[in-house]
Amino acid sequence: MFRSAEIIAVGSELLLGQICNTNAQFLSKQLAELGINVYFHTVVGDNPDRLGTAIHTAKKRADLLIFTGGLGPTKDDLTKETISKVLQKNLVMDHEALSNIEAYYQKTNRMMSENNKKQAIVLEGSTVLPNDYGMAPGMALAGRDHTYILLPGPPKELQPMFLNYGREYILSKLGVKEQIVSKVLRFFGIGESQLETDIDDLIEQQANPTIAPLAGDHEVTLRLTAKHHSEVEANRLINETEKLIQSRVGEHFYGYDEDTIFSVLFEKIQHSRYTLSSAESLTGGLFSEKMTAFTGASEVIEGGVVCYTNEIKQNVLGVSAQTLENHGAVSEECAAEMAGRVKELFNTDIGISFTGVAGPGVMDGKPVGTVFIGLALPNGKTVVHPIRLAGGRDSIRQRTVKYGCHFLLKELYKSS
Numbered sequence: 001m002f003r004s005a006e007i008i009a010v011g012s013e014l015l016l017g018q019i020c021n022t023n024a025q026f027l028s029k030q031l032a033e034l035g036i037n038v039y040f041h042t043v044v045g046d047n048p049d050r051l052g053t054a055i056h057t058a059k060k061r062a063d064l065l066i067f068t069g070g071l072g073p074t075k076d077d078l079t080k081e082t083i084s085k086v087l088q089k090n091l092v093m094d095h096e097a098l099s100n101i102e103a104y105y106q107k108t109n110r111m112m113s114e115n116n117k118k119q120a121i122v123l124e125g126s127t128v129l130p131n132d133y134g135m136a137p138g139m140a141l142a143g144r145d146h147t148y149i150l151l152p153g154p155p156k157e158l159q160p161m162f163l164n165y166g167r168e169y170i171l172s173k174l175g176v177k178e179q180i181v182s183k184v185l186r187f188f189g190i191g192e193s194q195l196e197t198d199i200d201d202l203i204e205q206q207a208n209p210t211i212a213p214l215a216g217d218h219e220v221t222l223r224l225t226a227k228h229h230s231e232v233e234a235n236r237l238i239n240e241t242e243k244l245i246q247s248r249v250g251e252h253f254y255g256y257d258e259d260t261i262f263s264v265l266f267e268k269i270q271h272s273r274y275t276l277s278s279a280e281s282l283t284g285g286l287f288s289e290k291m292t293a294f295t296g297a298s299e300v301i302e303g304g305v306v307c308y309t310n311e312i313k314q315n316v317l318g319v320s321a322q323t324l325e326n327h328g329a330v331s332e333e334c335a336a337e338m339a340g341r342v343k344e345l346f347n348t349d350i351g352i353s354f355t356g357v358a359g360p361g362v363m364d365g366k367p368v369g370t371v372f373i374g375l376a377l378p379n380g381k382t383v384v385h386p387i388r389l390a391g392g393r394d395s396i397r398q399r400t401v402k403y404g405c406h407f408l409l410k411e412l413y414k415s416s
Contacts, residue, residue, distance in 0.1 A: 002147070002174065004037045006062035008054055010070035010079050011153060012045035023068040023151075023158050030162060032212070033180060033225050034170060036064065046076035048085075055086050063146050064170070069153030071136040073115045079150060080123060080139070087143065090124040093117075097128060097137040104135055123150075129165040133157045140169045147173060181234040185222045185242065188261055188406050190252040192220045198248045202241070209241050218399045219261070220252075254409060262290045265405045268412055269300050269350070274378060277346035278304040279317055279338040281329065281355040282371070287401040302346040307338070317341045328364035330355055332372050332384045339374030340382055351376035352404055359393045369396055373404050377411055 007024045014021050024041045031038050040061065044054045051070075058065050070079030084091050098120035105112040119136040122128055129138035129149075134157035140149045149166055151158045187195060192215035196203065203211050209226035224241055228234040246253060255264045269276055278287050288304040291297065305317050310329055313319040318341040319334060327333040335353050343351025356371030357363045369389040376382045385407045389396045 002036050002064040002170075004039050004062045005031055005064035005066060006040045006042060006058040007038060007066050007068065008042045008044065008051075008058060009068045009153075010044055010046065010051060012047075012076070014043045014069075015045050022155055023153070026155065026159055027066060027068070027162065030167065033182060033223075034167070034174070036170070046070065046078060048078050048082045051078065051082045052086055055083065059146055064149070065146060066149045066151065068151050068158060071119065071138070071150060071152050073113075073118050073136075077118075080121065083148060083150070084123055087123070087141075087148070089141070091121045092124045094120050094122045094128050094137065097122070097131075100131070100137075101135045123148075127169060129161050129169070131157055131161055132164070133160055138166065140166065142173060179229065179231040179234050180225065180227050181231060181238060182223055182225045183238050183242070184257045185224065185245065185253060186255045186259055186261075187220045187222070187249060187252040188218075188254055188402060190220060190249060191215075195220050195222075195249055195252070199245055202244055202248075209238050211241065211245075218395075218402060251410075254406070261402050261405045261409075263294065265409055266291060266294045266297075266300060268409060270296060272412065272416065274300070274349040275302050275346075276300055276350045276352065277302045277342045277348040279342035279351065279353040279374075280304060280306050281308055281313070281338075281353075282358045283354040283397050283401050284308065286397055287352070287354065287404055290401060302348045305342055305345070313338065317345065328366075330357055330364045330366045330370055330372065332386060335372035335374035335384045336376075336382050337374075339376040339384075343376040349378040350408070352408060354400055354404060356396075356400065358396045358400075371396070371400050371403070373400070373407055375408055375411055377415070379415060383407075383411065 007027050009021050009024055013019050021043060028038045042054050042058065044051050067079050070077045080091065098117060101116055101120055102112060122139045123141050126139040126141040129140060131137050131152060134152060134154060136152045138151045138161050151161055192213055196213055209224045212223040214221045222245065224238045226234040226237040254261050280287055285306045292301050307313045307317050310324050313329060314321055314324060317338060319337045323333050323337050335355050338353035338355060339351040342353065353374035357366050357368050359368040371387045371389060373385045387403055389399050
């Protein structure tokens with residue numbers, strides 16, 4: 001049983017701030033699900049002496065050491081060389097890894113330089129972790145008191161390698177026979193603190209499944225993780241906990257796992273066989289960009305109008321001069337008319353509009369963060385949702401289009 005783990009990221013580019021250490025975040029989440037505590041993240045540059053010191057320090061406070069980066073073909077890629085010296089282990093050529101590297105160069109019609117063979121060298125006696133998305137393999141080595149796992153630096157290589165091979169290696173060393181099942185619940189329109197307050201007793205009582213809240217990208221997620229020797233039973237435990245959570249905060253729930261609020265809305269409209277058009281002022285086409293990113297967008301999205309100026313609102317979209325004069329462009333009345341007019345213009349089932357003040361200054365006497373979202377619905381009804389948002393210009397725009405999805409989804413679920 002591993003008492004604790006330390007993640008050691010190798011690369012001077014991390015210390016220079018040229019890239020973020022997202023690998024440590026990913027691995028910490030994965031290890032937490034396996035019940036392994038991570039007490040330290042270490043970042044060390046491409047220097048063998050400093051890396052050696054970091055290894056000796058980590059060995060005193062952790063029994064699982066996971067290294068990221070430094071497995072490439074260049075001289076400053078020195079992770080396995082340094083570890084081999086510290087552990088007094090030989091480095092040997094892994095011929096299967098070498099064949100994979102050679103095959104990659106043949107497939108891409110490129111000449112392989114001699115230094116690329118270095119990537120196929122591994123610690124003697126280690127379990128080689130295949131790299132399905134790159135060249136340098138990873139490796140895992142169990143010693144008497146410590147276990148070492150070496151992973152490549154690029155996240156697109158590291159993440160699938162850990163999920164497909166590294167995780168199973170750790171489970172085998174833990175002797176875990178249980179199934180570990182996770183489900184992510186996604187919420188919008190509620191803050192992390194409020195959501196946690198609403199389910200505080202469930203979090204306090206958690207055991208199996210565990211409940212892990214996480215805020216990010218103007219949303220909140222809950223990761224439910226259950227352990228059981230039966231996968232069916234693990235899923236049953238998760239579903240029971242989810243029902244309790246949904247009974248408290250279900251009005252803000254929109255999807256699972258890799259869903260986005262845009263993908264869920266798109267699928268809902270597509271499944272309902274509706275069509276959609278948009279009129280965007282402060283969001284400048286951001287909503288259309290998000291909604292046309294999906295395969296089959298032409299079946300759902302008929303078109304849109306970016307109407308920053310009153311002239312475009314009036315002359316292209318058809319918003320009345322009286323509405324603009326009496327109420328202004330940033331108003332409930334204008335949002336309603338924009339949604340209705342764009343629905344008529346493109347002959348769609350749904351029209352959505354966005355108007356407001358993203359900043360930096362006041363507009364039409366309205367403060368920054370004032371937003372109106374109009375929805376012209378299939379049943380002929382038009383509704384407008386006024387909201388007030390804090391933050392910078394980009395944050396207001398990003399959150400506005402997500403609120404548009406949130407409000408439209410609620411209306412569509414009401415009518416279905």
